[in-house]
Amino acid sequence: MSDRSTARLRVAAAQVSAGPDPVANLAGAVEAVRRAAADGASLVVLPEAVMACFGTDLASVAEPLDGPFATGLRKVAADLGVVVVAGLFEPAEDGRVHNTLLVTGPGVETSYRKIHLYDAFGSHESDTVAPGKELVTFGYRDLTIGLATCYDLRFADQFTALGRLGAELIVVPASWGAGPGKEEQWDLLTRARAADAQAWVLACDQAYVPPVGTDPLGIGRSSLTTPLGQTAARLGAGADILQATVDTAVVATVRSRVPIL
Incomplete structure (x- = not known):
């Protein structure tokens, strides 16, 4: 027994x-998953909006969770025997979309819809995105893993709740x-939320892209933070893969x- x-x-x-092109983005995502798995990763996390960047007409590219983008990720996860977490957009009932994390791999299939929408710094995500309502955790290889997306990092109670649900990562x-x-806010919040949840936090951002209006396009700095809020590993701004245990x-x-939880 483990x-x-x-x-x-x-x-x-x-x-x-x-x-903006889901077909090209899927090819890039699959290649990244293959590289990460070849270096020994069992869980590979891709960024939010890896299906299509913000600034795209999201309603026109949104797909259900059995659509081509999700199916492509599901296939590479199954082929390589790894679990993949990736951000995509699925249609919502009110004409908007859901900003959804797909989790797929051997023995694992779940999803999380972003709860806290980025209505800040001049952006209005809620104009085009409908919020989710449910916290999500899943089990994989004797770990309990919780899910959150980007702006959720500003809400400590979500991470404390995930910790209380048993999330270790x-x-x-x-x-x-x-x-x-x-950049400073990203670094601060990833560390603080790990301490709030008393869990490891693996935060995967899009690589840096020069700003275009108010669309959030990525700054890089993906990181792994310990349950004490210490940075265990961090990337720079450019495209790269963080590997850690x-x-x-x-x-x-x-x-x-x-014992704060």
Whole structure:
């Protein structure tokens, strides 16, 4: 029998940059997953909006979770025996779309719809995106993994709740908007939310793209943060893949010594 207190998982954050074409973006995402898996990752996280960048007509590219984009990710995950987390857009009932994380791989199939929409810094995500309502966790290789997306990082209660649901790792795909102080805020919030949840946080942003209006297009700086809020690994601004190992023994130790949850 496995010991949940000592589970270890090799993870990767594939910091890529998406354009407006889902077909081209799928090809890039599949290649990134293949590279990450070849280097030993069992869980590969892609950014938010990897299906199509913000600034695209999202309603025109949105697909259901059995559409071509999700099916392509599902196939590469199955072929390689890894779990893939990726941000895409699915149609919502009110004519908007959902900003959705697909999670797919051997024995795992779930999704999370972004709860907190980016109505800040001049952007109005809620004009085109309908919010989700449910927190989501899933089990994989003796770990409980929680899900959050980009702007969710500004809401500590979501991460505390995921910690209370048992999440030992929280993955956060993002397409963080550039601007004054935004790098510092990203670094601060990823560290703070890990401490709030007392969980590892693997945050995967889109690679840096020069700003276009108020569309959040990515700053890079994907990172893995420990349950004490320490940065274990961080990428720069450009396209790259972060590889690291998550050890749940650290989670158990932190939660026993600092019982805030």
